[in-house]
Amino acid sequence: xxxxxxxxxxxxxxxxxxxxxxxxxxxxxxxxxxxxxxxxxxxxxxxxxxxxxxxxxxxxxxxxxxxxxxxxxxxxxxxxxxxxxxxxxxxxxxxxxxxxxxxxxxxxxxxxxxxxxxxxxxxxxxxxxxxxxxxxxxxxxxxxxxxxxxxxxxxxxxxxxxxxxxxxxxxxxxxxxxxxxxxxxxxxxxxxxxxxxxxxxxxxxxxxxxxxxxxxxxxxxxxxxxxxxxxxxxxxxxxxxxxxxxxxxxxxxxxxxxxxxxxxxxxxxxxxxxxxxxxxxxxxxxxxxxxxxxxxxxxxxxxxxxxxxxxxxxxxxxxxxxxxxxx
Amino acid sequence: xxxxxxxxxxxxxxxxxxxxxxxxxxxxxxxxxxxxxxxxxxxxxxxxxxxxxxxxxxxxxxxxxxxxxxxxxxxxxxxxxxxxxxxxxxxxxxxxxxxxxxxxxxxxxxxxxxxxxxxxxxxxxxxxxxxxxxxxxxxxxxxxxxxxxxxxxxxxxxxxxxxxxxxxxxxxxxxxxxxxxxxxxxxxxxxxxxxxxxxxxxxxxxxxxxxxxxxxxxxxxxxxxxxxxxxxxxxxxxxxxxxxxxxxxxxxxxxxxxxxxxxxxxxxxxxxxxxxxxxxxxxxxxxxxxxxxxxxxxxxxxxxxxxxxxxxxxxxxxxxxxxxxxx
Numbered sequence: 001x002x003x004x005x006x007x008x009x010x011x012x013x014x015x016x017x018x019x020x021x022x023x024x025x026x027x028x029x030x031x032x033x034x035x036x037x038x039x040x041x042x043x044x045x046x047x048x049x050x051x052x053x054x055x056x057x058x059x060x061x062x063x064x065x066x067x068x069x070x071x072x073x074x075x076x077x078x079x080x081x082x083x084x085x086x087x088x089x090x091x092x093x094x095x096x097x098x099x100x101x102x103x104x105x106x107x108x109x110x111x112x113x114x115x116x117x118x119x120x121x122x123x124x125x126x127x128x129x130x131x132x133x134x135x136x137x138x139x140x141x142x143x144x145x146x147x148x149x150x151x152x153x154x155x156x157x158x159x160x161x162x163x164x165x166x167x168x169x170x171x172x173x174x175x176x177x178x179x180x181x182x183x184x185x186x187x188x189x190x191x192x193x194x195x196x197x198x199x200x201x202x203x204x205x206x207x208x209x210x211x212x213x214x215x216x217x218x219x220x221x222x223x224x225x226x227x228x229x230x231x232x233x234x235x236x237x238x239x240x241x242x243x244x245x246x247x248x249x250x251x252x253x254x255x256x257x258x259x260x261x262x263x264x265x266x267x268x269x270x271x272x273x274x275x276x277x278x279x280x281x282x283x284x285x286x287x288x289x290x291x292x293x294x295x296x297x298x299x300x301x302x303x304x305x306x307x308x309x310x311x312x313x314x315x316x317x318x319x320x321x322x323x324x325x326x327x
Numbered sequence: 328x329x330x331x332x333x334x335x336x337x338x339x340x341x342x343x344x345x346x347x348x349x350x351x352x353x354x355x356x357x358x359x360x361x362x363x364x365x366x367x368x369x370x371x372x373x374x375x376x377x378x379x380x381x382x383x384x385x386x387x388x389x390x391x392x393x394x395x396x397x398x399x400x401x402x403x404x405x406x407x408x409x410x411x412x413x414x415x416x417x418x419x420x421x422x423x424x425x426x427x428x429x430x431x432x433x434x435x436x437x438x439x440x441x442x443x444x445x446x447x448x449x450x451x452x453x454x455x456x457x458x459x460x461x462x463x464x465x466x467x468x469x470x471x472x473x474x475x476x477x478x479x480x481x482x483x484x485x486x487x488x489x490x491x492x493x494x495x496x497x498x499x500x501x502x503x504x505x506x507x508x509x510x511x512x513x514x515x516x517x518x519x520x521x522x523x524x525x526x527x528x529x530x531x532x533x534x535x536x537x538x539x540x541x542x543x544x545x546x547x548x549x550x551x552x553x554x555x556x557x558x559x560x561x562x563x564x565x566x567x568x569x570x571x572x573x574x575x576x577x578x579x580x581x582x583x584x585x586x587x588x589x590x591x592x593x594x595x596x597x598x599x600x601x602x603x604x605x606x607x608x609x610x611x612x613x614x615x616x617x618x619x620x621x622x623x624x625x626x627x628x629x630x631x632x633x634x635x636x637x638x639x640x641x642x643x644x645x646x647x648x649x650x651x652x653x654x
Contacts, residue, residue, distance in 0.1 A: 015585070017587070018585065018587040021587060022585070022589075043587055095654070098650055098651070098654055099647070099650055102650055119654055124654045126595075128653055128654045130597075131653045132641075132642055133453065133456070133638060133641070135642065136638075136641040136643070137453070137607075137610050137614045137641075183600075257349075258346065258602075258603060258607055258609070259345050259602075259603060260341075260344070260348060260370055263602075264602035264606045264607075265602045266599070266600065266601050266607055267598075267599070267600040268453075268597075268598075269597070269598045269599075270457075270595075270597050271594075271596045272594070272595055272596075273510075273594040273596075274593050275585075275586075275590075275591035275592045275593065276585060276586060276591040279591045280591075282585070283465060283585050287463045290463075305650060307646070307649055307653070307654065308637045308639055309637060309638075310635045311456055311460060311633070311635075312634040312635055314459075314460070314464075315462065316463070316466065319635070320426070322634055323426055323429055323632060323634070324426055326455055326458045326462070326634070327422070327446055327632055327634065
């Protein structure tokens, strides 16, 4: 049994707990929280909850610690800190800061002899794998990543910060015409606006100026200004009934040539359709926790990513079973 | 530069030669043939052609030898033989015999200190990877593999062996209704007949009994009897004009649940649309030749498959570049 610790019991932490239940070789050993442990009720019976400040004392009870905090402020501190005592997996997803985060975690792991796998999930994660596989097999290919249809928490939060907004939910939607052009092997040049639209469902406070709210949304730099954005004002009740899920997904599509003079076209497509973004992300984290456990046992230390893991290491099946049933 | 040798200069061997031209870190070092070397014209200028019986003498000129023979009779002999002298990659695709082939190649590699990667290409190969990734991330998932639309050489050959048939081309076609059901997350039970149809284009010899030929095709055990098969009789000219390509492709689709009580559905789909089956297969072989070269330098020997290779090893980019640009 691989003994898993969860650091942080939000959407992702609860997802990891659920994912462990789907993996018979895994066992939840402890949950760590910033809150008072007595105040936290978890779903799994008989598993201790500790304050995160006590984590170090439990290092011998845990094979892999899954860090379920956010990329903005939690993980840049937590992952280098906890790799002093634990093998760790995180879902750090600030793409631009990955090299810096990698170096910090790597230095910590080299010093402690522990192994950390960062930036795990589906993007970065499964989508990264597909970008690397496609571009390695078809060196001249163009790879496109589309997200959605799905809820963007960052964009929903940005709307909620506007004066007069009570609640909001933002969906990122890939443009189907763009998808079709990419799938045709045409390798088009696509602007930000041509790839995705943004659809916003907004609950306004009573008496708020909806026209001003809508204008503030659609002109917001970085978040909305470069997209075709539609805004729907709905009731709090409707938001709760129709938009309380956290679905997501997307597409990685690569078009490239083969043949002596590039005479053959090829299209490689990978897609995800997920009812719950955090539940799926957690499932990826747990599969890679298995790999971290095994690679650490092999003597590997420092920092790795999904790109460094042989696929067989994430499977509960043995190499013999995999060759027989999956190859 | 990674020095590549090609053993066997058929469709696949020519594909490998073309794939090398798309990879600046690769160089074609020699082609080996069963024919008289003088009779073989290859596309790359200045590269020697040798008889396969002389291969051993050139072992120090080649980093990885790609074995481009067939799975029925060539590879079961060639791969264990040539791993005595070379790092090798093959595309052995008789699924049921993979464990036996693996053991033979592994024993050879352990003895010689060389590394062999077997069953490379897209199925087995890229499709195997996707079966393993999906079933590891979603342990309860059901995975479906569909092939086509594409030319099956084995089925085309089977038709050509019927009396009165001059030439033939057979397409395997996935049933779109079945694809839609799988994509919906329904996880249906599908019979062989429900998954694929078979479409045959046949050139009959003059005066041949077309009704008898058609009946022999559609009732042929294993090849056609379990499928809905349509037969079109066409002219030799039309076969040449419209059916001389070797396109192929297919889909690996997995549906599985996440959440504490399996309340969330997830669909993972991977698909390939290839103008030329051998040209794409060769591109995969060459990407994995890069991995074999690197893993052999790391001291790895014996036999591996795509499931044992960290994705970063098949990319021409450095780990730093990959983390920065692909993760």
